Amino acid sequence: MSTRILEITQDNRYLSIHRGFIEIKESGDLIGKVPIDDINSIIGSAHGLVYSQSLLMELAKRNIPLVVCNQAFVPVSVLWPLDGHYNQSAKIDNQLKVTQPLKKQLWKSLVSQKIFRQGQTLEVLGLPAGAFYQLSKKVNSGDKENLEGQAAKRYWPLLLGKDFKRYRTGPSPNNLLNYGYIVLRSATARAVVAGGLHPSIGLFHRNKNNPFRLVDDLMEPFRPFIDLLVWKLHLQEGIDELTPDIKSRLVSILSVELESNDFTSSLLNHIQFLVRSLNKSYEEKKVLLQYPNPSLLNLQAILNG
CATH class of the missing domain: 1.20.120.920 (CRISPR-associated endonuclease Cas1, C-terminal domain)
Structure with missing residues (x-):
């Protein structure tokens, strides 16, 4: 399992999923993308972040937690799947x-x-x-x-x-x-x-x-x-x-x-x-x-x- 953690620290970013990549956009322009297979978890510590529904569903499917933090880097929310194991x-x-x-x-x-x-x-x-x-x-x-x-x-x-x-x-x-x-x-x-x-x-x-x-x-x-x-x-x-x-x-x-x-x-x-x-x-x-x-x-x- 990958140990790579994706943290979004800049404001007003839009995250979505496309063909196995997490795409990061600003004002509609693509500024970066990361293979979702490389990600262990995502940390959101900026303001004005937007996540697509498709990305959230894919994160849940893969048991990849999305951690939302406040300004002191204290977690205030974590997205986790309802069904994470066959048994x-x-x-x-x-x-x-x-x-x-x-x-x-x-x-x-x-x-x-x-x-x-x-x-x-x-x-x-x-x-x-x-x-x-x-x-x-x-x-x-x-x-x-x-x-x-x-x-x-x-x-x-x-x-x-x-x-x-x-x-x-x-x-x-x-x-x-x-x-x-x-x-x-x-x-x-x-x-x-x-x-x-x-x-x-x-x-x-x-x-x-x-x-x-x-x-x-x-x-x-x-x-x-x-x-x-x-x-x-x-x-x-x-x-x-x-x-x-x-x-x-x-x-x-x-x-x-x-x-x-x-x-x-x-x-x-x-x-x-x-x-x-x-x-x-x-x-x-x-x-x-x-x-x-x-x-x-x-x-x-x-x-x-």
Whole structure:
């Protein structure tokens, strides 16, 4: 699957589909076109954008998410298909039948992985990481003690400085994190829909206004990979602005090769593997989640890329 993300940042663009190409026009003039087979997702972050009905139908057919963002690069809407998998009804039935104890165990697994990866992110940078490895082992069913939150309070000051506050509308590097998470969220949304699961039937996230609760659950263990790249961009290279080049580098995280127990594959593929393993967990009624298992040397490649 392609990792290419098409972002429309200029105002008053018209997007349509013609003979397998997404065509981009301004005032009726063709200014660019991209093969739709090359696209993983589309991000609309400009004003006055117009999309043809035929394009929206083709995006839905191919499970390509269209993410609409506000000025702070925070997603406010995502277009997703009603029918994304040949066995979708059965998959969603399994989702609806999942018991609360299994949901809590699945969330425990996701949180434990996230905290462990936060520890790895800090360790590869030569920062104190031991407490995160210990916390990752102490996560209980449903994370009732909110170790995820406790870890976050320690993590951000260590990673980005004691004055840094993680707010989606806050100063840089929040903008870099926002964009990196958009990339991750859109890739996860596509994997969820392609896997026949309903994105709003989550494990932990419960916001009634969030139609992508499952997506937000599943992307948690992958966030530290974005954080590591943002550390490099912001603190090592002094980057504060989201230029086209920086956006491209954030998108490239999906192509990073990460080790697993038996193989090496891209981050994008690992997201798909996690969704498949979630389906298997639902079917067999036990935790069978599959994650990448990168070494510190493997993560160093993100810094060297």
